[in-house]
Amino acid sequence: MGTQISQPGRKRLALIATGIALAGGAGWLAQAQVGGDRGIAAVAASRDIQVSDIEVDVSAESGVKAREEAWREAQVKAWEKLDGPKLPESRIAGLVSAIVIERERLGPKRYVATLGVIFDRQRASAYLGEEGRAARSAPMLVLPVTVSAGTQLMYEQRNPWQRAWAEFQAGQSRVNYVRPQGSGGESLLLTYGQTTRRSRVWWSNILDEFGAADVLVPIANLRYTYPGGPIEGTFTARHGPDNEFLDSFTMTAESPEELPAMLSRAVRRFDATFQVALGSGVIKPDPTLNIKQGDLNPAIQRLVDLGRALRRQDEAQEAAAAEPTEASGGAISSAPINRPPPEGSVALYTVQFASPDAAAFGAILADVRGTNGVRSTGVRSTAIGGTSVMTVSYAGSIGQLADALRAKGFTVQQTSTALVISR
Template identity: 60%
Template sequence: MTLPRMTRHTALTAIFAIVALALAILAGRALIAQVSGDRGIAAIASSTDIDVGGIEVDVTADNAYAAREKGWKQAIQDAWKKLKGPAISQGQLESLVSAVVIEREELGPKRYIATLGVSFDRARAGAILGRGGQAARSAPMLLIPVTISAGTETVYEVRNPWQRAWAEYQPGGSRVDYVRPSGANGDSLLVTFGQTTRRSRTWWRNILDQFGASDVLMAVADLRYRWPGGPVDGTFTARYGPDNTYLDSFTMSARNPAELQAMLNKAVRRFNTIYEKALADGQIKPDPTLNLGTPQLDPAVQQLINLGRNAEAQARARAAAEAAAAQAAQAGEPTGGETLPVQTPAIVSSFVVQFATPNAGAVDATIAAVRATPGVRGAATSSLAIGGTSVMSVSYGGSLSELAAALKARGFTVRQGGNALAISR
């Protein structure tokens, strides 16, 4: 049985509508998938404590708890030695500690093996170490942790150990003010590896404004797995700025994937040392090309421009005055030593005049011509819009209609409405 042509057309239309609806639903799901999922690691709250990490201890005692306590005391002493602190009693030393961070630990019946970090209170320890004053810090720097593995560049697309290492890093004592995005929601779309290769200052300014940063740091970790479950070699590169400027690089290795996170944590501290040195050497400094504000001319150049505009306006005003005097002479108005009749002083009123200003020269020319109009006592811009319509306030000894007639005599096209005029050439 053959369907009528109209029926076939209706059926095809319905099929196309269903397909379009299905594609729209799938596209929406794909877009949601790009910003959802298991991603995002919030950075820990930073403090100003003096942190010393990577302290390795291996001690034995009568039981597990005694071994852990002994290991922590040894870690505190070793951390103090790393800071080159003076000799003080164990009790006084422990009173300076604000936290002991467990990076890795193995606890046996009588043995304690661990890698620990020790945080000393800056106010108390700084007085003993002679570092009570806080060194000047950098401007807020957006930190982008890039992982390269198996030919894929990753930032926040999925959770990864390199992002975790930076999120868990405690930068309170660093001179570098790190801005570390969590990577959740739209961060994975906004901050990508492709962004690090862009040079557009407009693109970068938009990104930096989203996170309240002034510039950008790129920490690149190129990880190579020798074989599954085997050693992991890492090549780490520190870069800076929208031009992806190279600062320094180094290599580290982990014996197996289980030790990868510990290696990355050490690499983060190494990066901080590189960035602090670059800051001290003046390599990390504000990039003026990232400032998209109104460009500022050199004061000397701006003064020359202003002098030229003033001279041009004065020349136009003199020419207008001479032309007005010539017209008055032709009309038989009294000049020279003739006795002028006593005139009643005109009432000076202020009127609003709109005028087109396609460029700065049009502003000066229009104001000069209005000021030279007979009866005008003064004219000044009250609203300036280059490329649009500006507004001036005109003091005139007469009525609005008389001002309109005077401006028409000066060659202006005048439109009158209410208590204002609009003029153009």
């Protein structure tokens, strides 16, 4: 005869099995969020000197000879573009480490192409002087954003704009780019919403994670005119934790096949913009991202102290709510307490709410302030494009506050110490 399990025992086993299943499901969900085919490693940083967009058009006895002559011509044109001293073609060829084919068309007796020429920095610097040893910027974290069909994409999945930045040969630039791979947890940490944050604490944590001093945000807004047709790109360069505007320009790809080439040209245009801004002193590490303890402005320090006090108050309320209390008959109950505060006093509750934009943020604050029984509200955390947090002083229990907010048209999710509201 097998062992019989009592009805309460069966319930406990069912709860344990459900908990294990939920934990396994949560682990699978977390893995799904960071797994998959995402992440593009940046090319190895080269310190060589690259000159791009050299156009050649050469005719000869054969296509092969035309290409050889065109490459020699491209080397000379690239050297002249660097303002290098007059040298024989053979000497210039000895300084070249690679030829990059950007676009080419090879005919029976003609070669038409756009090439890039890479000079060995160590050998070329003897002729270029300081050109080969230009000082570079502090490390700059690059967050490439793609905007298309009303969505913003960064590292959530592989995309052409991310690839264009990963494949960019950045060694010849004066800007020291830090390019995340975008795999694993980076796809959760680095999202478009992060570019709208203004909190120096958030930014400092992220920049420390990647060893960067500041942030650059190149935005590609792509409009597909029709399937298989031209793609219009509006590109915007922004900088710093305050998302400061630097420059904007437009480009067009005649077909989806030409999109990678257009994005590659856009990356080089961004690099030129960032280098100009670096030379003029516009791009430089934001000192507010490296504020030492005790150096805060007194007004800011008071805000920090107030935030810490509110956090301690919330923690005390959570601890009090979790303590067992005597019920009638001397029994001890550990259920959450849901009773109003003493007569004449108010309680402080935490309320989380989605704030997709500034208008929604302000409207929700105004509606909560106008709810019956609410004495005052305070903003704990502002996240435009994410989830913001406020504190609400209310003369009643958390359940009564939830009912009052539902009467204002909110959808309310309630825990023992906090509420989550949405429209």
